Amino acid sequence: MEIITIVLYISAFILLYLTITFVVLFALKHSIIHFKPKELEDKDLPTLSIVIPVYNEGEALRKTLDSIRNCSYPKEKLEVLIVDDGSKDNSHEIAKEYGKYGFKAIKKEKNSGTSDTKNTGIFVANGELVATLDSDSVVDRDAFRKLSYYFEEENVSAVTADIRVRDP
Numbered sequence: 571m572e573i574i575t576i577v578l579y580i581s582a583f584i585l586l587y588l589t590i591t592f593v594v595l596f597a598l599k600h601s602i603i604h605f606k607p608k609e610l611e612d613k614d615l616p617t618l619s620i621v622i623p624v625y626n627e628g629e630a631l632r633k634t635l636d637s638i639r640n641c642s643y644p645k646e647k648l649e650v651l652i653v654d655d656g657s658k659d660n661s662h663e664i665a666k667e668y669g670k671y672g673f674k675a676i677k678k679e680k681n682s683g684t685s686d687t688k689n690t691g692i693f694v695a696n697g698e699l700v701a702t703l704d705s706d707s708v709v710d711r712d713a714f715r716k717l718s719y720y721f722e723e724e725n726v727s728a729v730t731a732d733i734r735v736r737d738p
Contacts, residue, residue: 607719612644615718619649619697623687624665626657627705635668637708643715650674652705653691656681661705 620638624631631652638650650673652665665675678690688702699718703709713731720729 608722609719610715610722612647615644615647615715616698616721617647617649617696618643618714618718619651619691619695619700620714621688621691621695621700621702622650622652622705623655623684623691623702624652624657624661624705625655625681625684625687626659627661628659628664630706631661631664634703634705634707634709635665635673638673638703639668639671640711641709641714642712643718645672647697648672648714649695649697651676651691651695653687654678655683655687 622634627634635650635652638648641648650668650671652668652673653676654662654665656678662675662677665673669675676690676694678687691702692700699721701714701717709731717729717731720726
């Protein structure tokens with residue numbers, strides 16, 4: 571056998587070995603990171619505050635609030651805070667309409683931006699967990715329930731959801 575043939579066989583063996591090792595390690599890592607959390611009974615779910623900063627959202631806000639109203643999270647463990655950032659339209663009036671469902675409408679007189687408005691809501695939130703949601707978003711029926719399951723894991727301190735555009 572020529573030396574070049576021997577080098578090619580050895581190189582092919584090493585490449586095959588490394589490829590198999592990479593695939594196995596990738597599969598192991600993927601299964602460890604993507605664990606399925608334990609589902610909880612309603613009585614075991616933490617209290618959840620949802621903070622929604624609003625600025626001139628008008629009717630789009632209704633779809634967001636209706637999706638929260640129709641979510642499967644226990645209503646007695648849910649606090650919804652709609653923080654109006656000095657809107658010039660009817661956003662605050664729409665938010666106040668949802669008071670009949672236990673939602674709280676908070677009005678800031680002066681516009682100060684999304685982060686300050688979120689912080690205003692987070693400051694008054696009473697839930698064990700706090701979620702923020704854009705005022706033009708719609709949530710799946712069981713989204714908050716699924717997100718809360720992850721907090722049963724000891725090393726979890728934050729969770730984010732898969733976000734899809736409603737009307738691209």
